[in-house]
Amino acid sequence: MRLDRNTFLSIATMVIFGLVLWQAETFLGDYQIYIAKLIFINIILALSLNLIYGFTGLFSLGHAGFIAIGAYVSALCILPPAQKEIMWILEPIIWPFSDLLTPFWVSVLGGGLFAGVFAIFIAVPVLRLGDDYLGMATLAFAEIIRVLIVNATPITNGSLGIKGIPGHATLLVCYGWALFTLIVLARLCYSNFGNVLRCIRDNEIAASVMGINVFWNKVLSFCIGAFFAGIGGALLGSHLSTIDPKMFNFLLTFNVLMFVVAGGLGSLTGSILGATVITILLEWLRFLEEPMDLGFIEIPGIPGMRMVVFSVVLLVIILKRREGIMGTRELTWNRIFAFFRRLERREKA
Amino acid sequence: MSGFVLPTPPDYAGALLLARNVTMRFGGVTAVSDLSLALPAGAIAGIIGPNGAGKTTVFNVLSGFYTPQEGEITFDGASIRGKEPNDICRLGMARTFQNIRLSPQMTVLENIMVGCHVRRHCPWWMAPLGLPRFYREEEELREKGRRLAERVHLSEQLDETAGSLPYGAQRRLEIARALATEPRLLLLDEPAAGMNPQESLELMHFIGHIRDEFALTILLIEHDMKVVMGVCEYIWVMEYGALIAEGTPDVVRNDPLVIRAYLGEDVVVQNA
Structure with missing residues (x-):
């Protein structure tokens, strides 16, 4: 591949950002690093849902299910056998899961692959539905996955969940997987394959007349999205060190959906921005829940206050900028340069 | 019979x-x-x-x-x-529609390239691997799209979104997309x-x-x-x-x- 200006700039930015993150512990506290890791994981989740919903137009509300599969598969792979024996108190863990121990990257890929393969079983019956019906069916499937996890006690430890998952997901590891996700999805979405997916989103009938196997391409996009959701789930489990079935309810899907819609459906850079801004906002608004002393009046801490403010922010976004931060546009180097040229011209004038 | x-x-x-x-x-x-x-x-x-x-x-x-x-x-x-x-x-066999069915947010070239898809040889998984063969074919498709756009007098509007074109041009674009399926x-x-x-x-x-x-x-x-x-x-x-x-x-x-x-x-x- 020829190394043009834009590719060079992209690689340089990735490397410099990686170096900065490598040294992050010297200038960031534990809490900031915790948030930074969460941002990268959320970026992976947002990108994966954007492929399904933003590019292919499949209104899927089953993301939490795939995230759960990734998290559980990965946790089972990296938890030391001795620890598993102690933790499974309801029913002993069955072989081969009891003796399973793999490197972290294998467990992450495994989580992704499991989620991707499981997605096929959901996709084949469900993707014949359209729009709202598809949303309901995928939502139901996510609940089925959750109930399965609760009841498969000999494998998943049931509703007790899994604790003490080794924290292999360091900042650099999360960054690496986010980059991997971005590069794979960018190459897919901005090749002719991406054009095909967007054509299916805009007009299925036209796509099928152009010789495109609409159903097969939908299944493919759905499974690739589920694969990356599984990867995000695997990292999430290791990052939080604790997972239980209650975590993977509809609210998790809703969060990811919010990143995607706020960033812009059909824009990869939009998803990155959306995930970053909203993750930070959700943490930063925590101060609203603490007791406040305004000098003349003292407000006791109100739990849940940040969600109220957050809803207002979302309402404003929806009212003022319906297509999200980026719309379907991408933040490319050409756009950035064009922006600076405009600024320069305005200053001269 | x-x-x-x-x-x-x-x-x-x-x-x-x-x-x-x-x-x-x-x-x-x-x-x-x-x-x-x-x-x-x-x-x-x-x-x-x-x-x-x-x-x-x-x-x-x-x-x-x-x-x-x-x-x-x-x-x-x-x-x-x-x-x-x-x-x-x-x-x-290719066809166009009575009510135009283009992707309005996609560019003229992208719309035509969708039509090229059916005749391509490289499968999708070659894209993330970055195989040179895939990108060579991708460039061929783009060139084919440009030629067809020129044939229907749309080469000036290659990077404009299909939705912004006047009605007659959208009809020509739909014909170009159909021709792209050979x-x-x-x-x-x-x-x-x-x-x-x-x-x-x-x-x-x-x-x-x-x-x-x-x-x-x-x-x-x-x-x-x-x-x-x-x-x-x-x-x-x-x-x-x-x-x-x-x-x-x-x-x-x-x-x-x-x-x-x-x-x-x-x-x-x-x-x-």
Whole structure:
């Protein structure tokens, strides 16, 4: 591949950002690093849902299910056998899961692959539905996955969940997987394959007349999205060190959906921005829940206050900028340069 | 082979598309009844008829959206009855739509490239791996898209979104996208709809040119009689789902049944 200006700039930015993150512990506290890791994981989740919903137009509300599969598969792979024996108190863990121990990257890929393969079983019956019906069916499937996890006690430890998952997901590891996700999805979405997916989103009938196997391409996009959701789930489990079935309810899907819609459906850079801004906002608004002393009046801490403010922010976004931060546009180097040229011209004038 | 009466098309032996006794019902409504037509390779032919005569249904049956209850359709000697639209496209039949179906947010070039997809060789998983072969093909598709855009006079608007184009340009873009699938038979559903007389005239010439340039066979539905009579070599006339006349433009123009279908009973009486 020829190394043009834009590719060079992209690689340089990735490397410099990686170096900065490598040294992050010297200038960031534990809490900031915790948030930074969460941002990268959320970026992976947002990108994966954007492929399904933003590019292919499949209104899927089953993301939490795939995230759960990734998290559980990965946790089972990296938890030391001795620890598993102690933790499974309801029913002993069955072989081969009891003796399973793999490197972290294998467990992450495994989580992704499991989620991707499981997605096929959901996709084949469900993707014949359209729009709202598809949303309901995928939502139901996510609940089925959750109930399965609760009841498969000999494998998943049931509703007790899994604790003490080794924290292999360091900042650099999360960054690496986010980059991997971005590069794979960018190459897919901005090749002719991406054009095909967007054509299916805009007009299925036209796509099928152009010789495109609409159903097969939908299944493919759905499974690739589920694969990356599984990867995000695997990292999430290791990052939080604790997972239980209650975590993977509809609210998790809703969060990811919010990143995607706020960033812009059909824009990869939009998803990155959306995930970053909203993750930070959700943490930063925590101060609203603490007791406040305004000098003349003292407000006791109100739990849940940040969600109220957050809803207002979302309402404003929806009212003022319906297509999200980026719309379907991408933040490319050409756009950035064009922006600076405009600024320069305005200053001269 | 016996048991049905074939109409007498200009050259039955060389027929690229052959429909025999096709009947398409929706519940109790018969949209197309006992339709037979043979389209010789290399021809430009038209289907005309009053609104609701079942012309677009015929196109939908031919391109695989509906499977007719009765009858047989063959394309280049092979049966295509019951095949999926994407498989029929792969065999070499492309079409445009009466109501334009483009992706409005995608650029002109991207829209055309969607049409190129069916003829590409590299599978999707080569894209993330960054294989040189994939990117070479990708560049070929882009070049093919540019050539087709130039052919329909859209090379100035390559990077504009399809939705921002004027109506006539969107119609040309849809034809370019259909040509990108490398068809042998092109079905045009009211290509001149919404065009002014000047644009219609240009379209007539354009249809003749692309037939020669891409070695196409063209079947079109049209309301604009000037376009139909000017460009078609053979015409089928439909009314209430059935063929009422067929032949060269001159024959059709003077057929009393056609005049009655278009102008009403009284005119025929007065003429007689």
